[in-house]
Amino acid sequence: MSAARLLVVDDDAGLRSLLRISLSTAGYLVQTAKNGLEALELCRATTFDAILLDLEMPVMNGREFFRNFRAADRQTPVLIVSAFGAEAAQAELGAEAALKKPFDPLALPALLSALIHVESGTADE
């Protein structure tokens, strides 16, 4: 089983950097986008195993991206990562998981592998 591919969408450079480094250290292949529009571009080229999505972003925010993305891809799990109202947005949008900032980057791989495993398992069946 090859390494899982992740997409990190966040307008904050520091956070992108942190997630990229911590998740690649954990063995993931990580790509990043500054906003929803960039993320949609990347999704068109690559199929990701999971997406970490911020809500408040310029150009195209997390909600808009999610709706656009879900219209094309109904399987890839999306993890909402936000400082404010992450769980509410998860419920509202029907996303697979939510994570509230600040979070422990070391706990993230476990959460992601569970998410990917459940999703792929479901897909396998």
Add this chain to the structure above:
Amino acid sequence: MANESLVRGNNGGAWEDAVANTPAGQHWRLRTRLALGILLVFLPVFLLVLVIHLEALRDRRDSRVESLLTIDETLAASIDGFARDLETFSQSAAITLAQATEAGVPLTQQSFGRYFQELATSYKVRSIFITDLDGKVLAGTAGNVGFDVSSRTYFKALKGGADSTWSGALAGQLSGQTTLAYGRPVRTSDGPTVAYLFVAFYPPQLNDRLPPNLPDDADVVLIDNGGIVLLNTATNPDTPTIDISDSPEFQQASTGHPVVLRAKQTALNSDKRYAAFVPVETTSWVVGITRPQSAVDGPLNAQFRRNLLFLGTAFLAAIATMLFIADRVSRPLTDLAASAEAIARGEMPIPARSGRDFEIVSLQAAMGTMGEAIRERESRLANQANQLARLHASRNALAPLLPPDEIASIVIREAMGALGASAGSVLLVEAGRPTFRLAAHAGYSTPVAKALDNLLIDQASPFADAFVRTTPVLFDSATQQIATYPDQEELKRKAATGAAAFMPLRVTDTTLGVLSLGFAADRTFLKDEVELMFAFANQAAQSLHRSILYDTLERSNRSKDEFLAILGHELRTPITTIYGSTRLMNQRGAQLSPEEREELTRNVEEESSRMANLVENLLLLARAQLGRQPEKSRISLEQMLEKLCSEMRREYPQRRIHCSINPNMAEVVSDATALHQVIFNLLTNAAKYSPRESEIEVTAALENNRLEVHVLDRGPGVHPEELELIFQSFYRSAGTARTAPGQGIGLSVCRRLIEGLGGSVGATLRTGGGLDVYFTLPVTSELLLPLGPAEERPDATTAEERNDS
């Protein structure tokens, strides 16, 4: 009321009372009372006049009697004079005779007949004669020489030794007529009596002596000392003599006292007479004058009857007149009484104004005027009640906490209703706004409303004057207002109002704005109305003040929430990065490459710096929003800008940052921390949202005490409709070029800080691309600081002092 019905019940004559209480019944009762009163006044007067007349009658009668007595006394004196004359010439004749005898002249008719004749003619007597000592006539005028008079009483008296004698009434020796005689002896110088001289005369001779003022109807009587009537003008001289010696009037008069008779029967006349009887001193006779009672009393009584008739007529006429007046007066008086009672009951009668020619009518008219005055007063009271009700309604409507504009609407509506105004407005002063803000209006067209909303606070207008002077500004007419503010003639004409009032909305030491009321026509404001407008303005001011206080409180509450939200939202991202990076380095340090480690370290540094700036912004924001007064100090803007620019150059080494400052700029007075933060935020924003190699320009200029600072970049700018929105909290442009991350609070903090200092912020798109973000700030003048107390306005203070003095 209760008493009245009780009395009526006791009387048992409810119907009669009802009649008596009707105006007509009262009228009759009043007329009777008036008539009786008039009679009571007139009767004594009449009696008094009557008594006076009776007195006068008696006086007149007395004076008649008095005059009779006087005439009689004159007559008596005259007769007395006659007697004395007679005595005197008799004496001189006796002396002459005595001397003649002594000279030897014989006492004969031959010797003295002629002498006696001359004497008799000269003294107008009947006869003069002498006798010898035996009573034989020696010589005389009557041709009686040789007669023997020795039997006569007068001769006997002389013979008896008397010095002289006056006879009573005698029957003439020859004529038989009643005669009077005077006699005296003729004595020679040595003593012996040689003869007796006698003078005789007829009483009618005394008629010559009657006084000229003797009334025609008066009768004169002469009575001798024996009570024999010598002369009576009422009777024929030939009538036989009467003896009245028994009558009381003669007896009293003969004692020497005058007697007056009033309407008495005398011994002389058959009818009742007024009479006076006076004694004659020399001869002891009595002279009487009598007048018939009818002759004296008749004219007097006739006059009295005439007077009485006149008096009676006058009295009756007066009573009739008074009764007439009583009738005329009682009717309007009754009406008046009814009116007064009606007024007392609170009704409003209109007394009939029938045209009667009495002064009472003018009183009645006055009563009518009074009634009208009361009616007018009542309507004014009703009007005041309405005004009070409006004031109450307004107060009740304003009781709950309402937004300022709603308060303004309510006050305008109620004040217009209470004062009959045709239009009204409330202009408020707000922080950082050079013009008034039209909170609400009624009765004005849209262009007028717009003009009011743009009225400058420091430009002459009734609003500005009312606001600055904090006193009402009143105009009786549009002409008057235009004359005072000629620049605003067009606005006043468009407003289409006449009289207008501008009341400051003032709470203790703060003036919030102005309430204006416009009236359809010209008019003069009454004191009450001005007070009422004051009341409305005060009410509005209180409510607005409350509302604004609440608003401020709420805003600060909201900003607290906002502050917490920003903390929650915006601090979490940098904290996540800092916390995550440090944790990663500590726990997975061995797995990280040196480059990754370096990246994480740089992340921590950048996020920490970002967070520090964020905290600074948040603290300033909190301070501004909690209504803290800015801490002002002298700032050298040049130094501040230089420092900021060099900081930016250090932060962004590739940047070209151009700083241009108006060279003549001196130090300014403002809040240094806020100003620094604002410019820093603007520069950071420009650096974040524009290409790295593009130029950032900063300009600062000071003009008319206003500092204007621009920060210009060559970034992608924003959509034109976003120029306002970028100053809102958390707003981030959706423009594609906005690539940098941000909290969306930098510009909103700038706006709040600048507005807190009384300035304003704005943004425009530059020609040739890029954004121009700027702010203007009053730096040395506090004129536009909002809601300042009047004392801090030098010109307002003078105006107020002028007003007070």
